[in-house]
Amino acid sequence: MTTEQWARLSSDAFNLALFAYIAAMIASFAYLAFRRERLHTVATAIGVIGLVANGVSIVTRGIAAGRTPWGNMYEYSTMITFLVVLGYLWFIEARAKVRTVGGFVYAMAVLWMAMAVSFFYVGPTALMPALNSYWRQIHVTAMITASSLLGIGCLLTIVYLIKAASERRELERLRTGTTPPPIMGGAGVETSDQDAPPDYAGGADEPVGSATTSRKIGLPPSATLDALAYKFIRFGFPVWTFGVICGAIWAQQTWGRYWGWDPKETWSFITWVIFAGYLHARATAGWKGTRAAIVALVGFVSLLITYYAVNLWIAGLHSYAK
Amino acid sequence: MSGPVASTPSSLRKSVALVWRTLRSMRTAIVLLLMLAAGAVVGSLIPQIPNSPQRVAAYQVDHPLWAKLWQAAGFFDVFGSWWFALITTLLFVSLVACLIPRSRAMIRAARAKPIHARELDAFPAFAERRVALEPEAAAAKAATMLRRKHYRVELDAASGSVAAEKGALREIGSLAFHWAFLLLLIAVIVGKGTGYVGHATIVEGYGWTDAQFNYDGDVRTGRFFGGDFSGTQIQLQNFQDDFRTSGIPMDFSSQMSLTAPDGTTEQADVRINHPVVFNGIRIYQFGFGWAPIVQVRRGDQTLFDGPVVLGQTTPPGGNPLAQPWTGFVKLTTLRPQIAIAVRLYPDAVAYFQSLATGVPQPMTEANAPFMEYEVWQGKLLDNSLTTLDTRFMHQTSQGLIGKGWTVDATRGCVISGTSGAIPASLGNVTCPTNGGPATLTMGFPDLRQYTTLQISHDATVPWVLAAAILIVLGLLPALYISRRKVWVRARPDGTGSSLQVGGFALQRKDRFDEEFASLVEAVTTAAGGATTRESQPESRPESQEVSP
Ligand code: HEM
Numbered sequence: 001m002t003t004e005q006w007a008r009l010s011s012d013a014f015n016l017a018l019f020a021y022i023a024a025m026i027a028s029f030a031y032l033a034f035r036r037e038r039l040h041t042v043a044t045a046i047g048v049i050g051l052v053a054n055g056v057s058i059v060t061r062g063i064a065a066g067r068t069p070w071g072n073m074y075e076y077s078t079m080i081t082f083l084v085v086l087g088y089l090w091f092i093e094a095r096a097k098v099r100t101v102g103g104f105v106y107a108m109a110v111l112w113m114a115m116a117v118s119f120f121y122v123g124p125t126a127l128m129p130a131l132n133s134y135w136r137q138i139h140v141t142a143m144i145t146a147s148s149l150l151g152i153g154c155l156l157t158i159v160y161l162i163k164a165a166s167e168r169r170e171l172e173r174l175r176t177g178t179t180p181p182p183i184m185g186g187a188g189v190e191t192s193d194q195d196a197p198p199d200y201a202g203g204a205d206e207p208v209g210s211a212t213t214s215r216k217i218g219l220p221p222s223a224t225l226d227a228l229a230y231k232f233i234r235f236g237f238p239v240w241t242f243g244v245i246c247g248a249i250w251a252q253q254t255w256g257r258y259w260g261w262d263p264k265e266t267w268s269f270i271t272w273v274i275f276a277g278y279l280h281a282r283a284t285a286g287w288k289g290t291r292a293a294i295v296a297l298v299g300f301v302s303l304l305i306t307y308y309a310v311n312l313w314i315a316g317l318h319s320y321a322k
Numbered sequence: 323m324s325g326p327v328a329s330t331p332s333s334l335r336k337s338v339a340l341v342w343r344t345l346r347s348m349r350t351a352i353v354l355l356l357m358l359a360a361g362a363v364v365g366s367l368i369p370q371i372p373n374s375p376q377r378v379a380a381y382q383v384d385h386p387l388w389a390k391l392w393q394a395a396g397f398f399d400v401f402g403s404w405w406f407a408l409i410t411t412l413l414f415v416s417l418v419a420c421l422i423p424r425s426r427a428m429i430r431a432a433r434a435k436p437i438h439a440r441e442l443d444a445f446p447a448f449a450e451r452r453v454a455l456e457p458e459a460a461a462a463k464a465a466t467m468l469r470r471k472h473y474r475v476e477l478d479a480a481s482g483s484v485a486a487e488k489g490a491l492r493e494i495g496s497l498a499f500h501w502a503f504l505l506l507l508i509a510v511i512v513g514k515g516t517g518y519v520g521h522a523t524i525v526e527g528y529g530w531t532d533a534q535f536n537y538d539g540d541v542r543t544g545r546f547f548g549g550d551f552s553g554t555q556i557q558l559q560n561f562q563d564d565f566r567t568s569g570i571p572m573d574f575s576s577q578m579s580l581t582a583p584d585g586t587t588e589q590a591d592v593r594i595n596h597p598v599v600f601n602g603i604r605i606y607q608f609g610f611g612w613a614p615i616v617q618v619r620r621g622d623q624t625l626f627d628g629p630v631v632l633g634q635t636t637p638p639g640g641n642p643l644a645q646p647w648t649g650f651v652k653l654t655t656l657r658p659q660i661a662i663a664v665r666l667y668p669d670a671v672a673y674f675q676s677l678a679t680g681v682p683q684p685m686t687e688a689n690a691p692f693m694e695y696e697v698w699q700g701k702l703l704d705n706s707l708t709t710l711d712t713r714f715m716h717q718t719s720q721g722l723i724g725k726g727w728t729v730d731a732t733r734g735c736v737i738s739g740t741s742g743a744i745p746a747s748l749g750n751v752t753c754p755t756n757g758g759p760a761t762l763t764m765g766f767p768d769l770r771q772y773t774t775l776q777i778s779h780d781a782t783v784p785w786v787l788a789a790a791i792l793i794v795l796g797l798l799p800a801l802y803i804s805r806r807k808v809w810v811r812a813r814p815d816g817t818g819s820s821l822q823v824g825g826f827a828l829q830r831k832d833r834f835d836e837e838f839a840s841l842v843e844a845v846t847t848a849a850g851g852a853t854t855r856e857s858q859p860e861s862r863p864e865s866q867e868v869s870p
Pocket residue numbers: 276279280282283345346347348350351355413416417418420421496500503800801
């Protein structure tokens with residue numbers, strides 16, 4: 001096959017993946033609303049198709065460009081989408097058996113891919129020599145992995161906040177209503193421990209306090225979501241740290257300074273500091289729960305700025321996006 | 323802290339204590355971290371003087387009012403501003419205030435022995451087994467087993483009691499991480515503060531010495547830099563560039579010999595991503611370009627003889643390699659003063675091909691190079707080698723000069739030289755033989771390349787790297803290791819003993835149940851194995867196993 005044919009195949013696979021993720025998103029949200037087992041099966045099947053297409057798109061692009069396919073923003077975005085969906089299907093759906101958050105994950109994947117094509121598309125080309133370093137490969141790989149992990153963590157945090165709010169409303173309703181309050185109805189919003197989720201081995205989606213059935217959002221208990229989110233962020237943080245350090249080593253090698261407060265560097269530092277703040281907040285009484293979750297969300301916004309806004313609006317040494 | 327105070331401390335001492343306590347709190351750390359982030363946000367949104375002085379100047383013209391405000395607040399140099407330094411310092415103090423007691427506590431904990439417990443069934447994880455060995459032996463065996471599982475163990479054999487704990491590495495890692503972060507901050511500040519960085523342009527066959535005034539433009543020196551540049555001499559022997567056929571650069575390399583003031587010399591090859599460290603400075607490949615050797619004479623008086631470093635202005639979207647290179651020779655001693663502006667086409671063949679086809683061709687190699695020149699007379703306003711202010715000048719002539727030619731610059735005609743690849747129609751007019759002696763002749767004997775190197779001195783780079791490695795190494799146990807405590811108690815029970823095991827984990831509790839179950843099995847086996855009811859008829863069946 002010629003380079004052009006590989007490039008076209010990559011584009012086609014990208015489009016297929018995008019449409020598959022849209023369909024999976026719709027099916028997942030439908031499952032969340034109607035709880036039909038078949039909807040979940042369909043969502044997972046389409047999600048897997050999207051994931052495979054996404055992977056094919058990455059590999060064929062690498063072949064077309066004749067190098068590892070993470071050289072610019074478009075490629076980072078496709079890679080991150082791949083890892084986020086993979087991480088979701090593997091760890092959250094298959095291992096932790098949480099099924100109801102898929103819609104949010106696919107929504108993020110769709111957004112990420114749409115951003116990639118609309119703002120960052122470039123054809124597969126070779127790299128500038130300055131960008132061609134061993135450390136760059138490690139740096140970029142680490143940053144992509146960390147972003148995916150932190151991304152999933154923050155997504156779960158959003159879902160956690162939604163669920164925690166609904167649990168609080170529920171508790172309030174029980175307290176003011178005629179029904180006696182439940183005995184520890186699994187809705188430990190403030191008591192969510194460092195990392196002790198209620199056993200989520202099976203049927204984690206079902207609210208624990210089954211006696212308090214009423215109109216509820218059909219999501220896993222907030223403590224489960226919180227613990228899962230923490231796991232992903234705790235995993236993502238050291239990887240981000242490592243990635244930033246590798247970036248500094250690369251910068252030292254290429255530009256003669258390991259740190260220059262270039263906008264991309266500045267923002268990766270900001271993101272790092274905010275997530276460090278999150279980890280501290282988790283360990284501090286009074287900051288656990290909602291406040292820590294908000295810090296995590298601020299961190300995620302900062303991560304998105306690190307990725308996108310810096311390339312779109314703020315120029316710097318890293319402005320090889322276009 | 324509370325309670326009656328013997329001698330009333332001054333309110334000053336009280337408030338100092340309060341400030342110290344506040345600084346030590348984790349809440350302060352969080353707030354300071356977020357403030358550090360907020361400062362960095364400002365630094366990335368408002369143009370910064372150290373990074374882009376031109377953009378700051380433009381901003382001051384466009385938004386004079388805001389600019390004044392930002393100026394006053396130090397927002398144009400956030401990372402060098404007093405308030406950023408204040409936040410960093412507070413974070414420093416907070417870190418130290420928090421780390422010293424934590425480190426002390428850790429050392430104390432490392433010396434102390436695990437403490438025995440009484441009511442084992444009160445712990446979140448608990449199990450009871452009957453084993454064959456007597457209490458003393460059973461406890462000893464259990465202790466050995468726990469040691470083998472890397473627990474720190476304290477055995478009181480007489481009372482059949484074992485206390486064990488594991489996971490101190492978490493706190494060690496966390497402390498290592500925090501100290502390393504402190505070290506990193508200090509190393510960065512010292513390194514940048516005592517270092518310098520600048521750019522040096524050297525033409526093939528020429529030399530350069532590391533001293534303040536030899537740099538292109540400004541050298542950026544640190545706040546505590548004493549002014550002693552390294553004095554290293556660099557002699558550029560050859561510059562090499564390789565391009566793909568598409569004109570995309572592949573590699574650049576500068577071959578040079580380096581000499582330190584003490585006489586040590588070294589041969590070096592500086593390439594993209596392959597800097598060279600010598601005599602305390604780091605040398606990086608930064609840029610490159612063309613430098614024609616130009617000779618200007620009036621009669622037999624030589625006015626200029628040397629390389630002219632040329633630069634490029636690339637139109638947006640254009641291929642820089644398809645653009646000509648421009649530069650100036652400024653003859654300041656003449657009255658009136660004279661400036662010769664040159665425009666170099668390194669590859670005549672590629673250039674005329676792009677003229678003919680309309681498709682820009684990259685000019686990556688010297689191939690029948692030629693220059694267009696303009697002679698200006700009048701008053702020079704500056705010595706810049708990259709711009710010419712013609713407000714007080716007028717152009718007297720123009721022409722073309724190929725490599726190896728000599729031209730009469732006053733009349734714009736060629737004295738000697740073969741046109742080769744250059745069409746005669748382009749104005750390479752041969753001078754009339756009877757025109758009299760030329761007043762200003764210009765020669766172009768050679769075309770060379772120059773390299774631009776970035777030269778920097780930063781003494782703490784190894785420290786920064788070490789701190790960074792320690793940060794990652796400390797972070798991993800700090801985030802992943804969990805602290806666990808386990809107790810075993812053996813009491814006489816018939817011929818054997820009844821073994822109680824209790825414990826808990828401070829972190830990652832969801833993982834502990836499994837570990838605890840296997841620990842109970844291991845300890846039971848070590849203590850002679852669980853005995854069956856037949857061999858111990860007097861046992862109470864309900865105490866066989868108690869699960870939490
Ligand atoms: C300056 C930047 C700082 C960074 C990047 C940082 C980062 C971290 C990280 C990543 C952890 C691990 C969190 C966990 O175990 O879940 C941690 C823990 C901790 N930090 Fe910091 N920290 C910083 C400053 C401070 C300061 C100034 C203090 C004290 C006032 C402090 C006190 C602590 C304590 C006590 C823990 C242990 C929490 C625990 O494991 O329960 N940190 N820090």
